Amino acid sequence: MGKSPSKETATLLVSCPDQQGLVAKIANFIYSNGGNIIHADHHTDLEAGLFLSRIEWQLEGFNLPKDLIDAAFGAIALPLKATWQLHFSENIPRLAIWVSKQDHCLYDLLWRIKAKELKAEVGLIISNHQDLAPVAQQFDIPYHYIPITKENKTEQEAKEIEILKKAHIDLVILAKYMQVLSPQFIQQIPNIINIHHSFLPAFVGAKPYHQAYSRGVKIIGATGHYVTQDLDAGPIIEQDVVRISHRDTVPDLIRKGKDLEKIVLSRAVRLHLQQRVLVYGNKTVVFG
Amino acid sequence: MGKSPSKETATLLVSCPDQQGLVAKIANFIYSNGGNIIHADHHTDLEAGLFLSRIEWQLEGFNLPKDLIDAAFGAIALPLKATWQLHFSENIPRLAIWVSKQDHCLYDLLWRIKAKELKAEVGLIISNHQDLAPVAQQFDIPYHYIPITKENKTEQEAKEIEILKKAHIDLVILAKYMQVLSPQFIQQIPNIINIHHSFLPAFVGAKPYHQAYSRGVKIIGATGHYVTQDLDAGPIIEQDVVRISHRDTVPDLIRKGKDLEKIVLSRAVRLHLQQRVLVYGNKTVVFG
Amino acid sequence: MGKSPSKETATLLVSCPDQQGLVAKIANFIYSNGGNIIHADHHTDLEAGLFLSRIEWQLEGFNLPKDLIDAAFGAIALPLKATWQLHFSENIPRLAIWVSKQDHCLYDLLWRIKAKELKAEVGLIISNHQDLAPVAQQFDIPYHYIPITKENKTEQEAKEIEILKKAHIDLVILAKYMQVLSPQFIQQIPNIINIHHSFLPAFVGAKPYHQAYSRGVKIIGATGHYVTQDLDAGPIIEQDVVRISHRDTVPDLIRKGKDLEKIVLSRAVRLHLQQRVLVYGNKTVVFG
Amino acid sequence: MGKSPSKETATLLVSCPDQQGLVAKIANFIYSNGGNIIHADHHTDLEAGLFLSRIEWQLEGFNLPKDLIDAAFGAIALPLKATWQLHFSENIPRLAIWVSKQDHCLYDLLWRIKAKELKAEVGLIISNHQDLAPVAQQFDIPYHYIPITKENKTEQEAKEIEILKKAHIDLVILAKYMQVLSPQFIQQIPNIINIHHSFLPAFVGAKPYHQAYSRGVKIIGATGHYVTQDLDAGPIIEQDVVRISHRDTVPDLIRKGKDLEKIVLSRAVRLHLQQRVLVYGNKTVVFG
Incomplete structure (x- = not known):
């Protein structure tokens, strides 16, 4: 050595x-x-x-x-x-960050890349909303506004695939992108990491913080995972949790969850970028 | 004050x-x-x-x-x-501890009661197996061996209710009792605390550690909750988690889980015994 | 209620x-x-x-x-x-954020204030270096560059006190400000919160991550506390920790520590801003 | 493989x-x-x-x-x-467990060995008090009562070394043994693991829970380490922590700490028994 x-x-x-x-x-x-x-x-x-x-x-x-x-x-x-x-190690991976309206994971990733905690380049940002265009501008990154409806989904995804390929993107990060990708899309884009705002497999699907509040759990979590055709069921890279109490309302869970989401997503991305994750079956080995 | x-x-x-x-x-x-x-x-x-x-x-x-x-x-x-x-505070609550074959939660509770961490008396132990009779003997506690089959469940539960009432039991603790209680039983016995060996609502039902292993989660948990007629869906009192890795096999999860189960169950029981838990709907307030 | x-x-x-x-x-x-x-x-x-x-x-x-x-x-x-x-609750507290060269806590606080996680106004930023002036500009906040030497410390602190008073500052946050404040300064400014990058009282003083690495600890921490005349000995508001291993070098500890510092400092500030912290002697009550 | x-x-x-x-x-x-x-x-x-x-x-x-x-x-x-x-792997290591008056770590270790979580034999128990003799009897293990005073320390330690050698002990576990061993003893007995009831290097020495209470920390810890001639400064194998609040009195810290001590000590012993710990300088590599 x-x-x-x-x-x-x-x-x-x-x-x-x-x-x-x-x-x-x-x-x-x-x-x-x-x-x-x-x-x-x-x-x-x-x-x-x-x-x-x-x-x-x-x-x-x-x-x-x-x-x-x-x-x-x-x-x-x-x-x-x-x-x-x-x-x-000299090949710097190129990322596409996908967002909807929430900016916390986006800011967090951009700060970490700027601070060289994550060794990568952000090629572009894709969003189904226009809200975060100013953040893209602030960091001088191309922002593609691609709204999705039931009717236009197939053609919009085709457009997205074209954009990703033209920009030589190695990794797609769904940084609170609140849309489900089609199986066709997932088949064509091999590396997609998502942050799910629950401790999977608890609270799959929509509004996990509301579900957690209703169930009265004492701990909430977040999960960074690869995206596969089964929604919220892809190989898990990283999870973490935080304690809550009866005093925490849904907005409190959302606030505490944001800190988890940022940290868990950035750890998952970092492990992937350092080639520390090996997927087999529906599981991962994460090398220390 | x-x-x-x-x-x-x-x-x-x-x-x-x-x-x-x-x-x-x-x-x-x-x-x-x-x-x-x-x-x-x-x-x-x-x-x-x-x-x-x-x-x-x-x-x-x-x-x-x-x-x-x-x-x-x-x-x-x-x-x-x-x-x-x-x-x-001078009324010392009387407990019935229910077990199957695993002894770790039983030993843990008996040690805590002996060490006065838990202010309570153990009136009796009930089990559907004979395996832990020697532990009961060691601590000089009556042990009721009550095997359960599909056929005899109703009459055996009737017997159990009689035993509990005769012994003036205030709280039933399911300390890894691997049998589902009938709705009729639950209706008649108001205070039952169970330890479920997962981070509920993930992995309800049987063999949660095997489920966790298959899913490839990075953290496992345990949940102490009141028993209601919905299996594994009662009000949660306490939860805790421990990190695992790809190196952990199912026996490792079981071993790490035992430490969680002991601690989470004993905390839930302690909070109950100190009257710090107020149930409302399917949730709890746990007073600090 | x-x-x-x-x-x-x-x-x-x-x-x-x-x-x-x-x-x-x-x-x-x-x-x-x-x-x-x-x-x-x-x-x-x-x-x-x-x-x-x-x-x-x-x-x-x-x-x-x-x-x-x-x-x-x-x-x-x-x-x-x-x-x-x-x-x-309608009185919005005014903050002064003090920094040196590291930007992670500054960005984190500014993002939280913008996102209304923290209900406060940033009146100004003070620094003994010029490095973070662009961040201040980005968020349109006055930036005071006040370099400190042994010789000029007394007069520079007098200047700082004047700036704080003129701007009606309610709370000073030392967000990785790598200078010791004089007892005279501390006496005149009642509310100062500092983030110390260790699990106090372990590793007081300079370079705690280097100290932690040398000692071979398996967990590192961060501490948010009020500043008193005893260096690193003021009343603790909040602490948190993260696990490390032999694979982590000093730069890894610094990187992991930054995430802790951000979270612990922001929690301490939030608790203070919500009037949840009561200091008595050298301790705090933190109301839930 | x-x-x-x-x-x-x-x-x-x-x-x-x-x-x-x-x-x-x-x-x-x-x-x-x-x-x-x-x-x-x-x-x-x-x-x-x-x-x-x-x-x-x-x-x-x-x-x-x-x-x-x-x-x-x-x-x-x-x-x-x-x-x-x-x-x-077929050589079963022989342990000597050293205790004073507290029984929680002793019970915990004996249970884990009986449950085969720890693959080892307990050759004997040594104590400077008679209190835990009944526990030894219960598990049928030789109990050596060896009281220590300033005056008799040298000769008593000589006796202890003889007992350890005669019983072919591979590992000494100080399971809340409240006496300092002499440098001469430590030199002759190579493998000694101690549990210290604080998050080292915070609160070295006596009464760490009282120290933690006075300092007003928000988290307490425990440390499993090899014993060297520097008190509480030996290579750390494992640490863990638990959150406390202003409501916790010293007896609460002691109670919460006991759970930590049991878990941290047993993890450290397990890692040692599986040959997963390599000491170099004053640090350890703990292989996953």
Whole structure:
């Protein structure tokens, strides 16, 4: 393992059927090419018979040229029946942030990107309302106002997909976007992270804070998850909670929830951007 | 307010339609009779139009004899359309603890009662299994083995009700009792507290830890609640949570959950025994 | 107690030697003048022999004119040897936010005020650096750059006091202001809230995150407190914590700590602005 | 990686100066001998230039006999300047639990061992008081009453060391043992875990709950740590906290703290027994 974390690194996220020698084979691939591992974490899901791994190494001194690494690792992965993703730390991911009327998650994400807590570029903001255009302007980010009705949904989503592709967006963040995406959309856009304002699977669907208030719970939560075709049922990346009491009204729950939503969404996005999340089935491994 | 909390006290839990002068009227009742308030907390549910209050005062120096307090307060309560409960700290409540095979909550409660963390007497233990009879013996508490089948449920519950009444039980604690009580039973036994091993309303019903594992949540919880005829839907007294990760298997969730269950159940029981819980509708006010 | 919380209210914070009849006397004062109590919470510190109380009531229908309430309550307070503060919800407090170079707490407070989570006006920002002037400009708030050296401290503080008084500032918030205020300054400015980036009393003084890293703690915290002449030893209003691991470097602690600092500081400020904090000795009662 | 976690495993805890190829070399050692890795986690402390690792593999199918593994790994470790510990899951560690008068941690540990949450045998209990002898009797464990005074401390500790050695104790647990051990004792007994009833480094020394009450903190904690010659300054394994309020008296803090102490101590012991803790300097790596 190496000396400085600030140099360029490569990261492999690998999953394959569990078998002997996996750690050795992957580590040998790095070592024999002169690589310096700075993070290695592995998980075996014994029930699913799956091995899941994250390895990050420094590219300085690594003898394989960057554009050959993928193919070279492919030769190792093939007999292992492994799937993998390869990332380079110098590639700055491009984000699209989707919002409706609430601005707290948007401000929070923009501040974190500006403060370099999140290493990413915001390519554009999409909204079904015009309310947050001034925020986009303040941070000098293109704002696409795309209102959605039952009638125009298909064509508007087609337009959105075109915008995302033209802007080379790597990750869509639903930062309190209060619209359901169609299965067709979700199929075409692979990486979408949503913040749901409840401790899933409690209170799926609309108005979770009102539901929580009616039920009289003593703790509320928020959930950051990947979006899949099942509403509010995608793989969970991060959750957190806050205590409430009988004194808290629905507006109090909404206020306390906003702090949770900001923190949980930003943690989920950060874990994704650092390639720390591996999805399998409907679950995630989150590497420490 | 008074000097020492160790003397005998009386506690009133009051609910009534909200109106002017309630705090003054209740406080005057205590003060004009020479009482020394040591705890007073009030809550107004503006939506429900309800005033809910807890007042505790020292009986030393209080001019009304203990056996007249209830009637005297009734004269004040009548025009306010108030319902109320009156408790004296010297009345030690009698508990029945119901268990199946798991012993962790049972041991925990017995230790807390022995250590005087919970001010109560355990009148008896009821179980649908014989496994925990030795624990009862160790603490010298009567153990009633009452197996339940679909066929015998009605008659066995009748037997249980008889046992509870004969032993003057004030509170039934379902300390991991893995049987559903019939609506008839619940109707006849007013105070039943259950520990549910999930963060309700997530994962109602059977095997919540298996459900949590399958769903891939990042936090699990436990819920202490009053038992009503709707399974797992009674008024919540207390909840708490613990963080889990992809490394945690179902047995790990069960192990971590046991610590939650012990703590949440004992807190719920303690709040009840101190008359700090006021139920209204399907919710609770928990006075600090 | 009353129907709607949105109307103008008055709030009394009262402390006095403990004695019989206090709740009744205060509640009667409100009731006999036609007031509608919407919040009443009391605490007795038996060790200190002190009664501490917060009462909030609606002014609509209250028969005493606003400008006479203070004097009228004074007549009740005198024989009780009580000290009290009276606040009206329509008086919007004016804040001065003090910063150095870090912007996270400043942005957070400004966003919360804009979003009406905190009911206050920001009169001005003071800083010993020029870095955050653009933030002030963005929100159109006067920014006073007042650099501090050992030599000029006394005269610069005199200037600051003048600025605060001229702007009718009710509360000074040290939002990561990395300078120690002189005892003379603290004596003249009664309400100062500071955020300290540790779980006090652990890691007082400079560089608490470095201290925490060296000590190898598994949890870090932040503390919102009133400023007194003893550095980092003033009455604590609010604290919170977050879990860390051996993988977290000092920059990770700083990043995680920023989220804590924002939340803890904003909660402390909110509690103060709602007159929920009563200081006695070096401690606080925080009314729920 | 392998199929079932229930078979016998070996675990290596390794630390060495950081350098290239460490993961590969260790993994190859296991793989080339036919071992099946079921857990591998690594950490690099870049500041200290240290690589720290935990590897666990199944012994079934491993071609090296158990008694040769240590020497064989030594050949790899030597050129790496590595120190290491090797453990086999079938070796059940023997514990000595030390107590004074409080029984909550003792009961908790004994219950967890009986319930197989902790895989260990209790060889004996040592106490400077006679109070908890009945608990030892109840669980049929030898109880050594060894009172300590200033005068007899040296000779009593000598006696204790003899008892520990005769009983082949692997780990001493100070489960609320209210005596300071001498440096001489600590030097001779390598593995001692203590529970300190505060969130270290806040409130070192005696009566931390009284200190916390006086300081008016809003959160209290507990710390499980290895004992070193610096009182309360040893490497921290685990910490946790609980929220308190102005309503909590010192006895309330003690009561809430007991729940923390039980949980934090048992987690620290469990992590140690699973060889998940690597001490370096005054810090720990806790492998997930």
